Amino acid sequence: MxxxxxxxxxxxxxxxxxxxxxxxxxxxxxxxxxxxxxxxxxxxxxxxxxxxxxxxxxxxxxxxxxxxxxxxxxxxxxxxxxxxxxxxxxxxxxxxxxxxxxxxxxxxxxxxxxxxxxxxxxxxxxxxxxxxxxxxxxxxxxxxxxxxxxxxxxxxxxxxxxxFSPLSDDQAVQVVEKLHPDLNREDARSLALLAGGCPGQVAALRDEAMLQLRTDCIQAITAVPEEPARQIELALDLAGRMAELQENLDMLFDLLAIFFKDQIVAQLSPVQGAEVSPGAAQRERWNLQHLSDKILAVDAARNELARNCNRGLVCEVLLLELVA
Ligand SMILES: [Zn+2]
CATH class of the missing domain: 3.40.50.300 (P-loop containing nucleotide triphosphate hydrolases)
Structure with missing residues (x-):
């Protein structure tokens, strides 16, 4: 063949x-x-x-x-x-x-x-x-x-x-995993979706600091809630790191939106025996309204940045909303 x-x-x-x-x-x-x-x-x-x-x-x-x-x-x-x-x-x-x-x-x-x-x-x-x-x-x-x-x-x-047309999500993930064997499964999937079914674009999209921040944000978002003071401290710390991302902040917003959209899909069509993704426990606590609100919060942050609002403030408001 x-x-x-x-x-x-x-x-x-x-x-x-x-x-x-x-x-x-x-x-x-x-x-x-x-x-x-x-x-x-x-x-x-x-x-x-x-x-x-x-x-x-x-x-x-x-x-x-x-x-x-x-x-x-x-x-x-x-x-x-x-x-x-x-x-x-x-x-x-x-x-x-x-x-x-x-x-x-x-x-x-x-x-x-x-x-x-x-x-x-x-x-x-x-x-x-x-x-x-x-x-x-x-x-x-x-x-x-x-x-x-x-x-x-x-x-x-x-x-x-x-x-040639863009690959399906699953095909794109397979190619990304082949081309970038060092990426973990979550990052490979996120980048494949971000590249819109064109895995060759992933090399240019890879930004290790951004990917690490995505992992940390999702970990904070999906963690069992701690006492409020500690949670605010964590959100503000992540917001500070987020504000320092240069041109890849938009990409991080895309990845966070993809994460919440994935949770919506998982709720609407639960697959028996599907692998447990990060946030499986938190997912139990979220309903569709929560998830859609979080996607709207990401969109709002993106729009505010486009209007040149204060970068640090926009990231703080977003993170506080997401970890709430
Ligand atoms: Zn031969």
Missing amino acids: VFSSIIGQVKAKKLLTRAMAADRLAHGYLFTGPDGVGKTSFGLALAAGLLCEQKSAEKPCGHCAGCLQFASGNHPDFLRICPDGAAIKIDQIRGLKKAVSFSPFGSGVRVVLIEDVQTMRREAGNSLLKILEEPPPDNVLLLIASESEPVLPTILSRCQIIP
């Missing part, structure tokens, strides 16, 4: 598996979809499968010459082009044009993976178009484009377009 390492993206897998089985791959594919959804990983898995020299259906086999060369990053029939600075330049495409004019070194195909195709300006795009219009035999071009900018329409018209 070429795509056994890929979680989700069933449509794309089916389409390409069928094309490979029938030996009817197109010359050019364009993978589109949001950043971090897994387009490049998918392209690499496809390239590995195409460059495996094993004849059996189990590709990539992982031990033939093709697989070993690919794994070492030195396969002569695999070309990878990334933006040089902000964009893919005309010289890069000229170099590619020359490279694909020769037959592949091995007996199979040459795979060309071009990332961030949307950064290409007209000149480079026109040069690539010439390759796509008269594709040299035994070359497969995998173009990867983010949705951040439109791709030149002439390029679009010459490729088979494969759309």
Whole structure:
């Protein structure tokens, strides 16, 4: 199975598996979809499968010459082009044009993976178009484009377009756990949800101080209530740390809102034998109204910060409300 390492993206897998089985791959594919959804990983898995020299259906086999060369990053029939600075330049495409004019070194195909195709300006795009219009035999071009900018329409018209969509929550968590084995389950899940089903974005979202503060806040929120004075002290301490978070404070608000929404879902659809999440005891004491009030408190804090209210004060009011 070429795509056994890929979680989700069933449509794309089916389409390409069928094309490979029938030996009817197109010359050019364009993978589109949001950043971090897994387009490049998918392209690499496809390239590995195409460059495996094993004849059996189990590709990539992982031990033939093709697989070993690919794994070492030195396969002569695999070309990878990334933006040089902000964009893919005309010289890069000229170099590619020359490279694909020769037959592949091995007996199979040459795979060309071009990332961030949307950064290409007209000149480079026109040069690539010439390759796509008269594709040299035994070359497969995998173009990867983010949705951040439109791709030149002439390029679009010459490729088979494969759309990628955000993963389901469970799939995203699985990928995040694979990519970040050091994260605990709660953090992996929070970040997967925060990344909106695009696990590749998690690396940029990781902020250990913010994650620790999230854990501490949730611990305080779900703890058995202590005497009021001690509880206020704890809330103010957390609020102080929260106010010091710079641009990631919004992200912490998102994570807290996700936590309370999860509690609502758990109350509405209790699953028998589900693993006990943090706050299982506290959940008994909360009703839906409490939970919805807490989400509203997080939203209110977010709005107040957007209106430039005093940061420290906003965090204090929020924490006192949440641990109450
Ligand atoms: Zn192999």
